[in-house]
Amino acid sequence: MRKPVMAGNWKMNCDNEEALQLADGVTARAGQVEDALVILCPPATALSTVHQVIANSNVKLGAQNLFWEEEGAFTGELSAKMLLSCGCEFVIVGHSERRGRFGNPDEAEVEDLGAIFGDTDATVNRKIHAALAAGLQPIVCVGELLAERQAGATDDVVEDQVRAALEGVTEEAAGNIIFAYEPVWAIGTGEVCDADEADRVCGMIRQILAAIYSDDLAEGMQVLYGGSVKPENVEGLMAQDNIDGGLVGGASLQADSFGRLIEAAVASAG
Ligand code: 13P
Numbered sequence: 001m002r003k004p005v006m007a008g009n010w011k012m013n014c015d016n017e018e019a020l021q022l023a024d025g026v027t028a029r030a031g032q033v034e035d036a037l038v039i040l041c042p043p044a045t046a047l048s049t050v051h052q053v054i055a056n057s058n059v060k061l062g063a064q065n066l067f068w069e070e071e072g073a074f075t076g077e078l079s080a081k082m083l084l085s086c087g088c089e090f091v092i093v094g095h096s097e098r099r100g101r102f103g104n105p106d107e108a109e110v111e112d113l114g115a116i117f118g119d120t121d122a123t124v125n126r127k128i129h130a131a132l133a134a135g136l137q138p139i140v141c142v143g144e145l146l147a148e149r150q151a152g153a154t155d156d157v158v159e160d161q162v163r164a165a166l167e168g169v170t171e172e173a174a175g176n177i178i179f180a181y182e183p184v185w186a187i188g189t190g191e192v193c194d195a196d197e198a199d200r201v202c203g204m205i206r207q208i209l210a211a212i213y214s215d216d217l218a219e220g221m222q223v224l225y226g227g228s229v230k231p232e233n234v235e236g237l238m239a240q241d242n243i244d245g246g247l248v249g250g251a252s253l254q255a256d257s258f259g260r261l262i263e264a265a266v267a268s269a270g
Helices: 015-028 044-054 080-085 121-134 147-150 154-165 193-214 217-222 233-239 257-270
Strands: 005-009 037-041 060-063 092-093 136-141 178-180 224-225 245-248
Touching: 005 136, 005 257, 015 037, 015 080, 015 154, 015 257, 044 060, 080 121, 080 233, 080 245, 092 121, 121 136, 121 154, 136 154, 136 257, 147 154, 178 193, 233 245, 233 257, 245 257
Parallel strands: 005 037, 005 245, 037 060, 060 092, 092 136, 136 178, 178 224, 224 245
Antiparallel strands: none
């Protein structure tokens, strides 16, 4: 039985004071939860603050990105070792926003996002190797753009991203990965993917894992859905066989709504 997961990706939100308040609210509400894995992914500036707040709880800490080198002249980048030293156990890798793929037209209109947020399948793979080697569990994001879905390319895009992410990753190491299916058109748009369809794609990811590794690995891996997860739709998503939890943006920014998502994750375990 896979443990349900509720991970909050705070993205570029919360200064240190706001992060402290939010982490405090989540911990007060769900700090002792045991039947679900609760992960907070604040911006890097707030990792240490949040780590202190959650220290005596079951809530875990994740970062939103990393660089694959251990140290050196890489201005502005953060290594796995640095994230570990802030108390991280998880790190999001290959989020569509880091790949320069945005669901919201406002952001998509910003020029050269691909160049600014430069993740590609190849860099995502390097980051996964670096995270795993350091003992961080990567939460690996995959998902298609609206245009790709409309062209009938969803399965091919997701399969290519999954296979590229896992290039050279052994079965033993892969056992420490969490996948997140995040259709880009559903991120920050209020447009949630139908639970059935999200379940189908998460199931397909599991089949790809079985083909690359083994049925055991595929059965054991936690696969999350992300994209406009809210208290109103979370139960339908959590009821799906292949969806083990949520990677949540907007609804993770308030302790009350995130607390309700955690409750739904706990309820799905029962
Ligand atoms: P929203 O929940 O705001 O759609 O964001 C989803 C996401 O990108 C989580 O990583």
